[in-house]
Amino acid sequence: MYSELSPSQDRWFRFRMDWKRRRYRARAIAKARELSCVKRARWGREAILLFCTIRNERDRIDWFLKHYRDLGVDHFLFVDNGSDDGTLDTLLAQPDASVWNTPASYRASRFGLDWLNWLMLRHARGHWCVVADADELLIYPHWQTRPLRALTDWLDAQGQPILPAMMLELYPKGPLHTAHVPPGTDPLTALQWFDPGNYTIARKPLLDCLLIQGGPRARAFFADQPNRAPTLTKLPLVKWDMHNTWVNSTHSILPRHLNAVYARGAGERISGALLHTKFLPQIVDRAPMEKARAEHFGNAPVFDAYYDAVAQSPDLWCAQSARFTGWEQLEELGLISRGGWA
Template sequence: MLISAVRLARESARVVKRRIRYHQIVRESRTSTLTLVRSHRTVAERKPVIVIMTVRNEIIRIRASLTFYRSLGINEFYIVDNGSTDGTKAFLEQQSDVTLYETSQSYKRACYGILWTNWLMHKHAKGRWVLFVDADELFHFDTSIHATIFDLINDLEGSKQTYFFAPLIDLYGFSDLAIATVVDISDLYAVIEAAWYDTQTYKSGGILPNGYRALLGGPRTRLSMNGPLSNLTKYPLIQHQSDRYFTASSHEFAPQRREAHQFAGCLLHLKLGNRTSLQHSDPSIEKEHYRNGAERKSIALSKNSDDLLYPSSSKFNFNYIIKNTLEIITNPQD
């Protein structure tokens, strides 16, 4: 009886804390200030989904990222540049489908950029869906079920599903230079198909409001040795609702209503290329990230992504990744 009372008290405290954080994020998101650099051209067709992204020094990956999402049929991008010094901002200024904002504010003080993301979502996505991704994240779904992202959205709406679960799957052993020189989608797929991924280091966590289990672990957990299991749960695709706000990157949003989900996908994560240590070696950037960049610092200690090869490493196979991920997030593990 006493143990139950203590658990109930702790859960009540967590609920109160989450509510306070939610209202704080709503308030601060609504008052965020971003400077408009340029607006995209008038689109011939208003699609049901837009991409929102925050970037800083992503010149290696931003071209490939835009190429990938354009190949999905997306024609509107809303991007915040947070003080890039490597040519990212200049590149984005030349992209006719990008509405570009900039800010010199602290990424960390903006709740790791989600205040800016929320502001963009509520300004530009009313009546539509948002695909909230980083420049190193490629959104994948089962194309044997849904031929296009628009087919996926139609089915989500038809099944009353207002958000889409797509946990991170880390790829490694690929060339960052090849990513940087991507010209068309076939170039990008050639890079991805040469990559490696872990087959046995992912674990399931607690049950989520959509009925799936959280996904944890992967190669970044191996790199961090005794660090906490990497939280790979993400909801990159969500339907705009007036009271909906991201509260922890795309790992979490509120209010998160319980829904019976029929579909899930994954985000292929291109963080661990062969220039990993160089890309995570700037202390001024790393300290702006979660836990003062502790995980990112452990990544930087790796000489290159070949250090990540492991007995359970396997060459990229998208069908296996989807099947294996679905097995983990639908079944509890010891």
């Protein structure tokens, strides 16, 4: 499926990426001065940690915390990027959360990665860590009956320090503004649909990672520029090492060999899904504000049309949409895999 690099190419790519890793670590250390710790709690040596950069997610945060507590996360480490809707107060009230805040530019911190790289360099060594946005809910095979600890123990036994996941974008049937979800409740009560197909997959040799694109945003907003569609490849669960650093969101990581989480020959390796709950009604009102802030894309003007389209509250449902029923359905579609975790 994927052509192999020559030994000389592989050595050259590893050399280039090692310098990038060092550069990003240096950036993270420099950016640490932008963070102020406003609450620090304790966690155990074996704790499963969750790292998240967040801004104005008061309506989502209660369910986000519940979902990950139920999975088995022991402690949350948040970077609040200037919330003014009560999110920060909610985070400070959580007994199992430590909180840093910053008014600095999200975009200038490589979209929060410099902050997370610093916090993980400082606090995550040797821990299994979830890294997720407030609108991302991790699931994996058997997730309702097997906690994260069972999964991480199995991954440890396999010598696999990362669980890859595809970001599965969920949406309502009907205009986005009609998908009402009371604050603090399960967003999947309204976001019940997804695209079961129309995905492309490619290998990026430089990082030795996969690039998955497609889904509702690709067909609705980037049909004429599919290469601009969001990347759906994610690495949301990782056993952190002091040498690690994030490259591009959680799409890729360094050292480079950690991105090789896919099977190259026969068989499959375990993978999960990140249920992306972005398309709640709030996105319609927030789109013009985020367009004006220009903090979420490297080439922000290119994505103005995307924000304009979202502000019109489009209906993303189509005849090929599938109603989400669970991880077993995703496995049947080939979107996640149990690998050897029977």
